Amino acid sequence: MFAITAPDTRGRILDCGAGPASFNAEATAEGHRVVSCDPLYRFSADQIRTSVEEASVTLLANVEENTNRFVWDRMGSLDRLREIRLGAMDRFLEDLPTGLEQGRYREDALPHLDFADGEFDLALCSHLLFLYSDTFSTGFHLAAIREMCRVSGETRVFPLLGAYGEPSPHLDPVIRHLRKLGYRVERRKVPYEFLRGANEMLAVTRL
Numbered sequence: 001m002f003a004i005t006a007p008d009t010r011g012r013i014l015d016c017g018a019g020p021a022s023f024n025a026e027a028t029a030e031g032h033r034v035v036s037c038d039p040l041y042r043f044s045a046d047q048i049r050t051s052v053e054e055a056s057v058t059l060l061a062n063v064e065e066n067t068n069r070f071v072w073d074r075m076g077s078l079d080r081l082r083e084i085r086l087g088a089m090d091r092f093l094e095d096l097p098t099g100l101e102q103g104r105y106r107e108d109a110l111p112h113l114d115f116a117d118g119e120f121d122l123a124l125c126s127h128l129l130f131l132y133s134d135t136f137s138t139g140f141h142l143a144a145i146r147e148m149c150r151v152s153g154e155t156r157v158f159p160l161l162g163a164y165g166e167p168s169p170h171l172d173p174v175i176r177h178l179r180k181l182g183y184r185v186e187r188r189k190v191p192y193e194f195l196r197g198a199n200e201m202l203a204v205t206r207l
């Protein structure tokens with residue numbers, strides 16, 4: 001999703017809106033330095049499991065009704081998708097108690113992050129901005145990306161489409177505004193594509 005390379009993993013990484021995913025657990029096990037933040041982390045492991053399992057029923061039913069909106073060459077099948085999603089959640093939940101103790105999971109919610117300026121080298125945000133274009137305003141998107149840029153050298157956001165694969169109405173205004181404020185903004189193609197057409201990330205750096 002983020003075309004991450006070996007040099008990217010040498011610095012400190014912040015994952016915003018990280019959710020019940022296994023990125024932090026897997027990266028930490030490989031010796032990388034990752035902090036994940038999400039308002040979800042104020043709930044207990046049991047509460048998170050129940051809510052993710054419930055939400056995945058709706059999500060998978062939705063995918064099943066719209067299979068042609070997705071690219072299946074890597075994911076394979078709906079069963080495999082369920083297995084991957086719930087497997088990632090299991091890995092995350094196993095890691096959560098230790099990660100909370102070590103300060104690797106934090107409750108921060110965009111657009112306000114409780115970190116110092118430049119504390120990270122790379123900030124990531126997947127499946128939150130642009131995807132939920134109906135929920136969040138252009139102003140929210142702009143504030144969230146500027147906040148990620150405040151705390152990190154580079155910010156990457158994936159995907160750039162709305163939940164139905166439609167162009168996000170926020171994308172062009174956000175890019176224009178960021179450039180006007182002096183940020184360098186690039187749309188970059190990435191190797192990952194599950195929602196058809198969602199194969200680009202936004203890479204933003206402070207000049």
Ligand SMILES: C[S@@+](CC[C@H](N)C(=O)[O-])C[C@H]1O[C@@H](n2cnc3c(N)ncnc32)[C@H](O)[C@@H]1O
Nearest residue numbers: 017018019020021038039040109110126127128
């Ligand atoms: C669809 S999930 C994406 C999780 C993960 N990034 C992934 O790609 O699998 C969206 C996540 O954004 C979190 N979220 C919602 N509002 C947020 C906010 N204001 N700041 C940070 N995270 C938020 C939700 O709790 C949820 O875990």
